[in-house]
Amino acid sequence: DQQVKQNSPSLSVQEGRISILNCDYTNSMFDYFLWYKKYPAEGPTFLISISSIKDKNEDGRFTVFLNKSAKHLSLHIVPSQPGDSAVYFCAVVETSGSRLTFGEGTQLTVNP
Amino acid sequence: GAGVSQSPSNKVTEKGKDVELRCDPISGHTALYWYRQSLGQGLEFLIYFQGNSAPDKSGLPSDRFSAERTGGSVSTLTIQRTQQEDSAVYLCASSHPGYEQYFGPGTRLTVT
Numbered sequence: 001d002q003q004v005k006q007n008s009p010s011l012s013v014q015e016g017r018i019s020i021l022n023c024d025y026t027n028s029m030f031d032y033f034l035w036y037k038k039y040p041a042e043g044p045t046f047l048i049s050i051s052s053i054k055d056k057n058e059d060g061r062f063t064v065f066l067n068k069s070a071k072h073l074s075l076h077i078v079p080s081q082p083g084d085s086a087v088y089f090c091a092v093v094e095t096s097g098s099r100l101t102f103g104e105g106t107q108l109t110v111n112p
Numbered sequence: 113g114a115g116v117s118q119s120p121s122n123k124v125t126e127k128g129k130d131v132e133l134r135c136d137p138i139s140g141h142t143a144l145y146w147y148r149q150s151l152g153q154g155l156e157f158l159i160y161f162q163g164n165s166a167p168d169k170s171g172l173p174s175d176r177f178s179a180e181r182t183g184g185s186v187s188t189l190t191i192q193r194t195q196q197e198d199s200a201v202y203l204c205a206s207s208h209p210g211y212e213q214y215f216g217p218g219t220r221l222t223v224t
Binding site: 034043100 | 116147154216
């Protein structure tokens with residue numbers, strides 16, 4: 001069963017607008033949440049993270065929101081830029097472990 | 113400084129042959145992970161090394177898969193008697209104890 005789900009395989013936005021990428025998880029034991037960005041033929045690049053004791057973390061144009069009661073995570077990118085076009089993966093870590101469990105990814109396309 | 117490196121970048125092999133994939137982690141990182149990404153799928157955890165502890169092999173899909181980490185640094189993932197379903201991008205990551213894992217560019221394995 002899929003413990004981490006990204007229900008939108010793709011998202012297209014206009015340059016300058018907000019991009020919102022969503023992620024849902026099922027296991028309440030997850031206590032650390034991350035977003036990775038992946039360009040073709042490259043490995044994933046760490047973007048931003050959030051601990052379960054917080055509900056928001058901001059870094060420049062990127063903000064991650066965590067709603068623990070809904071088991072929902074989102075990444076906001078504003079303003080979106082064409083260079084943000086990539087596949088975005090959410091990932092989670094269990095309290096007792098260290099492995100990352102990834103969602104299926106969302107392909108973001110930012111149109112000039 | 114240097115990031116995680118992997119070799120080869122691409123590998124084409126015939127069904128039934130053995131392959132070895134190599135990972136050089138970031139110097140000083142004690143944790144090393146192997147993941148794979150099959151076509152259209154998210155990243156799937158395979159194995160995790162932490163210092164001198166016994167590796168977490170719980171993600172290895174079959175006994176044809178094995179991995180070693182020599183001297184706490186370089187790691188080799190070996191797939192014996194390759195099958196077509198083994199075709200994927202194999203990604204290595206390393207980290208200090210903590211959650212931000214840094215990924216290499218991956219090895220694209222194609223089994224014909």
